[in-house]
Amino acid sequence: MNSVNRRSFIQALAAVGSASILTVPTARASATSKARVVVVGGGFGGAAAAKYIKLMDNAIDVTLVEPNATYTACPLSNEVISGHRTLESLQTRYGGLTARGINIVQRWVTAVDPVKKVVTLTGGATLSYDALVMAPGIDFTWGSVEGYTLAASEQMPHAYKAGPQTLLLQKQVMAMKDGEVCIIAPPPKPFRCPPGPYERAAQIAHYLQHHGKGKSKILILDPNDSFSKKGLFEQAWKTLYPGMIEWIPGKDDGKVVRVNPATHTCYTTFGEHKGSVINIIPAHTAGKIARDAGLANAQGWCEVQPMTMESTMHKDIYPVGDACIAGELPVYDMPKSAHMAVTQAKVAAGAIVAKINGLPNPEPYYVNTCYSLAAPDYGFSVVHVYKVEANKFIYVKDAGGISPIKTPPITRRLEAEYANGWFNNIMADAFV
Numbered sequence: 001m002n003s004v005n006r007r008s009f010i011q012a013l014a015a016v017g018s019a020s021i022l023t024v025p026t027a028r029a030s031a032t033s034k035a036r037v038v039v040v041g042g043g044f045g046g047a048a049a050a051k052y053i054k055l056m057d058n059a060i061d062v063t064l065v066e067p068n069a070t071y072t073a074c075p076l077s078n079e080v081i082s083g084h085r086t087l088e089s090l091q092t093r094y095g096g097l098t099a100r101g102i103n104i105v106q107r108w109v110t111a112v113d114p115v116k117k118v119v120t121l122t123g124g125a126t127l128s129y130d131a132l133v134m135a136p137g138i139d140f141t142w143g144s145v146e147g148y149t150l151a152a153s154e155q156m157p158h159a160y161k162a163g164p165q166t167l168l169l170q171k172q173v174m175a176m177k178d179g180e181v182c183i184i185a186p187p188p189k190p191f192r193c194p195p196g197p198y199e200r201a202a203q204i205a206h207y208l209q210h211h212g213k214g215k216s217k218i219l220i221l222d223p224n225d226s227f228s229k230k231g232l233f234e235q236a237w238k239t240l241y242p243g244m245i246e247w248i249p250g251k252d253d254g255k256v257v258r259v260n261p262a263t264h265t266c267y268t269t270f271g272e273h274k275g276s277v278i279n280i281i282p283a284h285t286a287g288k289i290a291r292d293a294g295l296a297n298a299q300g301w302c303e304v305q306p307m308t309m310e311s312t313m314h315k316d317i318y319p320v321g322d323a324c325i326a327g328e329l330p331v332y333d334m335p336k337s338a339h340m341a342v343t344q345a346k347v348a349a350g351a352i353v354a355k356i357n358g359l360p361n362p363e364p365y366y367v368n369t370c371y372s373l374a375a376p377d378y379g380f381s382v383v384h385v386y387k388v389e390a391n392k393f394i395y396v397k398d399a400g401g402i403s404p405i406k407t408p409p410i411t412r413r414l415e416a417e418y419a420n421g422w423f424n425n426i427m428a429d430a431f432v
């Protein structure tokens, strides 16, 4: 096969949404020069990168390092809080990747030496790499709201990493009495799943309304002045849960600056609010290992090269998923979503396989699709598309879109079904 054909194979595979399974013939001289790729983190970004590298070139030795045997996905975890889903329905293990020949190492990566190209694992073992995919997701900035510590999150759950925190918030919401207040405090931008806190408000309202607690209120105290799919959320809140959800933006003193878990109080600059349930979502940064590896900028995010997803700080390291910051900042930055993480992983996979095989870099496209469920039968969505021009991310305004405000109820019902289908597909795309 000539190099042009090999190139088009890689382009086809790296194209977002491609489900084809192709193997790129290796340009390496012998099996003894087997290239090694290490992937840090087995979330959407890391799992998809490992899978697609192996799909594109089965000869590459791919090792995914992840401390947990089970991954719990965040998408649709707001439905766990409202009792419409179980946490188990969001979980997967790594058997699908093992079956593809990917080595799974159940450890933390504790250090990265980008010069020697070696990572260290808990216990001290090391792995060397030719290319490293860095996909550790986000860390919370404890103290970004004064008084909000790891210990405080046991009383005021963030529920923004799916798992025990999700169940804790569910338990607290279900214990609310009619007329009580639940406060949601979103983080400042950028944060993972930009519509997440507002979808959560709707899901909590749905639970309360359907369990004889319709006089309860959800108060969103927001440091931001706008939010993703605002018009659609406000329409859904008004239609489905009239009078139950109030949003206070940052410009109207919505920003929570301090909490007192003992008295269930949130303080803004000029006011204070009490709630029987308080959901504080602290500010985010890239996961610690990415920052420790020297990949992050002053704001704590990993910048990347648009054509390849390679770090702007260190060669042969590819940050993907929530840990990276990409796109046309500050308005058209790429959302931190599972869909985006998988798209970025495919671009990184294509770039890594091309480089290892001495092939031209595939032309990348980036796509995000994000569904929100305001009720089990009421969904809407937004799609973002990005291309690369002159080595810059360009948001392609006319290629994406958002659900219409004026539409018959059947559209919302169908979009709720599509949301569930999307979830099944993205889980399969990354983990199976």
Ligand SMILES: Cc1cc2nc3c(=O)[nH]c(=O)nc-3n(C[C@H](O)[C@H](O)[C@H](O)COP(=O)(O)OP(=O)(O)OC[C@H]3O[C@@H](n4cnc5c(N)ncnc54)[C@H](O)[C@@H]3O)c2cc1C
Pocket (backbone or CB within 6 Å): 040, 041, 042, 043, 044, 045, 046, 065, 066, 067, 068, 071, 073, 074, 075, 076, 077, 078, 107, 108, 109, 110, 135, 136, 137, 138, 159, 160, 161, 162, 192, 193, 196, 287, 288, 289, 320, 321, 322, 323, 336, 337, 338, 339, 340, 341, 369, 370, 371, 372
């Ligand atoms: C409530 C909520 C709802 C959401 N809904 C949607 C949605 O509808 N659609 C959507 O597209 N996205 C949604 N998201 C966002 C989505 O979950 C994230 O964008 C996605 O998980 C990012 O994937 P990732 O691989 O970058 O990070 P993660 O999924 O967080 O995975 C990171 C992995 O890295 C591992 N790790 C961390 N540090 C190390 C280390 N040192 N060594 C080894 N492993 C490490 C972690 O254990 C973890 O498994 C939602 C998020 C939330 C919180």
